[in-house]
Amino acid sequence: GAVVSQHPSRVICKSGTSVKIECRSLDFQATTMFWYRQFPKQSLMLMATSNEGSKATYEQGVEKDKFLINHASLTLSTLTVTSAHPEDSSFYICSARDQGTGNTIYFGEGSWLTVV
């Protein structure tokens, strides 16, 4: 079936630095990708919708300048956490909509971000 790959799976960065997470659809083109954040023992919270070739749509309360999203191609979206702080430590998951299979949404493996 469709596969969405997310990289890196784990990353540790120093406070104040930036870190980039990639989300790729491996066998389908995704005009729309989504970025979620999940705190321990909680549900997934939608951060933003990434649309190929246009600006991302951010959910209320999500800082656009802190969480930069780029969707430069039909198979790749990136999330950059800028000037990371310990409170940004979390599990980040991307997903992509496959229009070829009735708009089923497939998820990446997720990325653990730890800011020290």
Add this chain to the structure above:
Amino acid sequence: AQTVTQSQPEMSVQEAETVTLSCTYDTSESNYYLFWYKQPPSRQMILVIRQEAYKQQNATENRFSVNFQKAAKSFSLKISDSQLGDTAMYFCAFMKPPGGADGLTFGKGTHLIIQP
């Protein structure tokens, strides 16, 4: 805005038993998609089953079936002959029809434990 409610934070059943996870939602849309996702300890989100609101027939995938009651806005998941590998968090999710920018709206999840 849509809301999804899962009223059972945790459930525990014996292996081979049947278990039903409840989910209700609120929306003003007439056409939409509903999903159940499984999240094992690996954190990978796995699609269990999906239902299109315009289809009256309940979706079925092997041991997994749903009871979709559109008028009541209810979407429960039944797992028959439960197996140890079914132990995971289960999330009910809602999605608007394609064309919109919205991603999935998740419930808070139900932690299902299958006891040997």
